[in-house]
Amino acid sequence: MILLELMRPVTAAAVLAGAAPLALAWRPFVDPINLHRGWFLLLIPMSVLLSMVYKAVRLPDLSRYWRQVAFMSAQIIFWIIALGAAIYVFIQFVAPLIVPAR
Amino acid sequence: MNSSAFDPAAPVEFRPQYGVLAFLFPGLGHVAQGQFKRGVLISIGLIGLFFGGLLVGGIDVVDKREDRLWFLAQGMFGPLAFGVDYVHQNHFKVLDRGDAAQRIGPSIRTAVPGEVRDPAAGFFQVAPPKKAAVDPATGEVEPPPNIKSLAKVNELGTLFCAVAGMMNLIVIIDAAFPRARRRAEGA
Numbered sequence: 001m002i003l004l005e006l007m008r009p010v011t012a013a014a015v016l017a018g019a020a021p022l023a024l025a026w027r028p029f030v031d032p033i034n035l036h037r038g039w040f041l042l043l044i045p046m047s048v049l050l051s052m053v054y055k056a057v058r059l060p061d062l063s064r065y066w067r068q069v070a071f072m073s074a075q076i077i078f079w080i081i082a083l084g085a086a087i088y089v090f091i092q093f094v095a096p097l098i099v100p101a102r
Numbered sequence: 103m104n105s106s107a108f109d110p111a112a113p114v115e116f117r118p119q120y121g122v123l124a125f126l127f128p129g130l131g132h133v134a135q136g137q138f139k140r141g142v143l144i145s146i147g148l149i150g151l152f153f154g155g156l157l158v159g160g161i162d163v164v165d166k167r168e169d170r171l172w173f174l175a176q177g178m179f180g181p182l183a184f185g186v187d188y189v190h191q192n193h194f195k196v197l198d199r200g201d202a203a204q205r206i207g208p209s210i211r212t213a214v215p216g217e218v219r220d221p222a223a224g225f226f227q228v229a230p231p232k233k234a235a236v237d238p239a240t241g242e243v244e245p246p247p248n249i250k251s252l253a254k255v256n257e258l259g260t261l262f263c264a265v266a267g268m269m270n271l272i273v274i275i276d277a278a279f280p281r282a283r284r285r286a287e288g289a
Contacts, residue, residue: 025245027248028157029153029156029157029160029161030160030161030194030247030248030249031160031248031249032158032159032160032162032249032250032251032252032255032256032259033157033158033159033160033255034255035158035254035255036253036254036255039254039255039258042158042258042262045150045154046151046154046258046261046262046265049147049148049150049151049154050147050151050265050269052143052144052146052147052150053143053144053147053148053151053269053272053273054269054272056140056143056144056147057140057144057272057273057276062139062140062143065143
């Protein structure tokens with residue numbers, strides 16, 4: 001069900017097209033994926049792939065490569081979430097103290 | 103691979119041929135130095151990032167004409183990025199002739215829903231837009247060559263491809279300036 005949802009392209013195009021519906025079938029690498037609700041999940045593959053490249057360049061010895069990749073990916077995900085939480089707290093609670101709402 | 107081979111004080115050499123190979127195809131510079139496993143891992147990571155971006159945001163995320171600053175980063179991915187942009191500009195976009203009465207000049211743009219490329223144009227030729235046909239059986243309109251991505255999906259797809267380009271710059275530098283540890287591995 002989730003897969004079907006992902007494969008359905010952006011439906012705004014169908015609205016713009018007018019009365020007749022567009023023949024919409026998702027074309028991989030051509031049309032965008034419908035991930036407007038779960039976009040934040042893309043942080044996981046991006047951090048893993050980025051860590052794969054960085055650790056392949058950086059490590060003098062590849063014997064503990066996958067462990068290092070997993071650790072760096074976890075670090076990226078943790079700190080991005082922490083940064084998001086810190087910004088949320090600042091916007092919701094700290095900023096109103098600095099500039100009170102009129 | 104022997105970690106004891108790593109010597110931070112060892113002189114760094116400049117071997118531009120490996121940098122060029124790394125630019126031509128991600129990871130090829132390391133493979134050419136004899137570091138096959140390292141090169142393959144780099145290649146999988148970078149190709150996964152770049153084509154992952156295309157999978158998320160569609161071909162619209164690589165656009166030298168509309169997203170020039172992003173393409174500065176994406177272009178460092180090498181000829182593959184330039185090839186994808188070339189296909190995007192010449193096979194997917196349409197040539198809008200503009201409107202002289204409203205002083206709107208001609209432009210190359212993404213086809214909007216209800217438009218398709220003129221089929222008379224060549225495969226790698228910017229074609230004028232043509233009204234999309236309606237399927238009499240289903241009543242559905244023929245889709246445009248590609249659908250423009252929006253919002254977070256576009257941002258993340260663009261970011262994936264840009265990160266791939268920037269990481270490839272690190273890989274190119276690493277391939278062009280091999281250190282003692284790498285020579286020991288490649289031997």
